Amino acid sequence: MKGAICAAIAAGAIAMDATAAISVVPMPNKVTELGGFCLATNVTIETLTDASIPAEGYTLKVTEDGSVKIASSGDAGRFYAMITLEQLTKDGKVPCVEIEDAPRFKWRGLHFDDCRHFMGKETLMKTLDAMAYHKLNVFHWHLTEDQGWRIEIKKYPLLTAKGAVRPGSPKPAVLKKPGETGQDGTGWVNNNIEYGPFFYTQDDVREIVAYAQNLHITVVPEIELPGHALAAISAYPELGCTGEQFTPWTRWGVSEHIFCGGNDKVISFLEDVIDEVCELFPGPIVHIGGDEAPKKAWRKCPKCQARINELGLDGEEGLQGWMTRHFTEYLAKKGRRAIGWDEVLDGNPGKDTIIMSWRGPEGGIKAAARGNDAVMCPVNPCYLDIEQGIDEDPCEYINYGFKLPLELCYGFDPAAGIPEDQQKHILGGQGNNWTEYTWNGSEFEWKVWPRMSAIAECLWTEKKNKDWQNFSQRIVPLRKSLVKRFRINASPLR
Numbered sequence: 001m002k003g004a005i006c007a008a009i010a011a012g013a014i015a016m017d018a019t020a021a022i023s024v025v026p027m028p029n030k031v032t033e034l035g036g037f038c039l040a041t042n043v044t045i046e047t048l049t050d051a052s053i054p055a056e057g058y059t060l061k062v063t064e065d066g067s068v069k070i071a072s073s074g075d076a077g078r079f080y081a082m083i084t085l086e087q088l089t090k091d092g093k094v095p096c097v098e099i100e101d102a103p104r105f106k107w108r109g110l111h112f113d114d115c116r117h118f119m120g121k122e123t124l125m126k127t128l129d130a131m132a133y134h135k136l137n138v139f140h141w142h143l144t145e146d147q148g149w150r151i152e153i154k155k156y157p158l159l160t161a162k163g164a165v166r167p168g169s170p171k172p173a174v175l176k177k178p179g180e181t182g183q184d185g186t187g188w189v190n191n192n193i194e195y196g197p198f199f200y201t202q203d204d205v206r207e208i209v210a211y212a213q214n215l216h217i218t219v220v221p222e223i224e225l226p227g228h229a230l231a232a233i234s235a236y237p238e239l240g241c242t243g244e245q246f247t248p249w250t251r252w253g254v255s256e257h258i259f260c261g262g263n264d265k266v267i268s269f270l271e272d273v274i275d276e277v278c279e280l281f282p283g284p285i286v287h288i289g290g291d292e293a294p295k296k297a298w299r300k301c302p303k304c305q306a307r308i309n310e311l312g313l314d315g316e317e318g319l320q321g322w323m324t325r326h327f328t329e330y331l332a333k334k335g336r337r338a339i340g341w342d343e344v345l346d347g348n349p350g351k352d353t354i355i356m357s358w359r360g361p362e363g364g365i366k367a368a369a370r371g372n373d374a375v376m377c378p379v380n381p382c383y384l385d386i387e388q389g390i391d392e393d394p395c396e397y398i399n400y401g402f403k404l405p406l407e408l409c410y411g412f413d414p415a416a417g418i419p420e421d422q423q424k425h426i427l428g429g430q431g432n433n434w435t436e437y438t439w440n441g442s443e444f445e446w447k448v449w450p451r452m453s454a455i456a457e458c459l460w461t462e463k464k465n466k467d468w469q470n471f472s473q474r475i476v477p478l479r480k481s482l483v484k485r486f487r488i489n490a491s492p493l494r
């Protein structure tokens with residue numbers, strides 16, 4: 001029997017048996033099992049600082065006498081060592097082990113859409129806890145949209161008084177009555193139930209940012225410009241090209257009513273918003289959106305056309321490029337870097353703008369080639385609002401035309417297709433969830449976890465140390481912890 005097992009291991013049928021006792025996600029990069037264990041109630045933890053250990057990295061040694069030695073160059077590494085120790089501990093025992101670990105990428109993120117449906121503070125805090133447990137370190141907070149403006153801005157109170165309320169929401173197809181037609185060609189209809197006001201006060205934001213900081217998570221706030229702006233324009237119609245009064249959108253899709261790029265008052269408004277945002281968020285990066293900005297209104301707007309002519313810009317794309325450069329420079333004066341969705345590449349941004357590649361990897365590949373840093377989150381395999389291919393899934397999904405099971409997420413490699421000498425520009429990646437058809441936190445959690453666990457491993461663990469068979473075993477207890485300890489409504493493993 002023993003011989004048969006050895007033969008199976010040699011043939012690769014039992015993967016990575018050497019780490020069988022090490023059920024940690026993401027998999028640490030160098031693990032040496034020393035044999036034996038100590039009791040968790042009997043450990044003495046000693047921590048020391050070693051400047052030669054990479055940022056966020058750590059070493060951890062557990063021996064049978066209960067000695068636990070942790071070394072790191074900073075607090076984050078020490079924090080991650082403690083998480084590893086916690087995950088190593090099973091049934092009151094800690095396996096004796098020596099670990100040397102550091103992340104593959106420095107941007108290990110999760111995108112959280114609070115706009116289409118408001119997820120709220122409780123779900124948000126739980127998400128941060130679960131992120132930290134996976135050594136994820138960037139919380140990309142999508143705060144403004146066509147469907148809702150979710151952050152209090154003191155200078156513009158109508159943003160939340162009006163922009164955080166919509167007259168209705170899309171309702172699930174299962175509730176559609178016979179004969180009802182969809183608004184947007186997808187079969188979805190407006191439920192006509194007022195939704196909101198839902199938003200975060202500045203006190204809420206400060207509390208959330210501090211909570212995240214404690215978990216070594218940087219919050220990157222996103223203020224969308226020039227598109228996805230209908231909620232703001234509904235609050236202050238003069239921010240649009242026509243001055244028309246709208247309401248925040250009740251349906252999914254992309255509104256063609258975007259911030260007027262030719263009106264100086266719009267530029268000052270956005271600067272004022274950014275001023276308050278920078279006061280609230282101490283992190284080094286602010287997301288300025290830039291995706292899906294239809295130019296129909298700009299083509300007809302005398303102010304937008306005047307700015308294009310006056311500055312000799314290359315049409316409407318040039319005007320968006322001018323806005324991207326303006327706000328990148330505005331943020332730089334405040335000591336911050338701008339990041340934008342990959343469409344901002346069309347406007348020839350400066351080298352300091354970070355590109356978030358979502359339509360595919362091409363944006364990130366192009367960014368790295370021209371010397372811009374990039375964060376990778378291509379729809380396939382990073383969009384966690386895509387159907388996950390599990391049996392009996394009660395959630396509604398947007399139809400992207402394919403399914404995204406756990407194993408596909410595990411195949412994510414942010415550096416794929418990037419020439420080696422340009423890989424330094426790939427800061428990392430993230431999983432993205434959008435909440436048009438996600439009505440509450442419980443559905444959000446179902447869609448995100450455990451697929452986000454797979455993405456977390458792709459962002460932390462070196463490619464050579466990843467192994468799908470081994471991950472499929474480690475994810476079982478990890479999912480149980482998500483459910484029991486973090487009260488996360490993680491979906492089942494098939």
Ligand code: ACM
Binds near residue numbers: 292341
């Ligand atoms: C996006 O999915 N529109 C960034």
Ligand code: ZN
Binds near residue numbers: 297
């Ligand atoms: Zn305009």
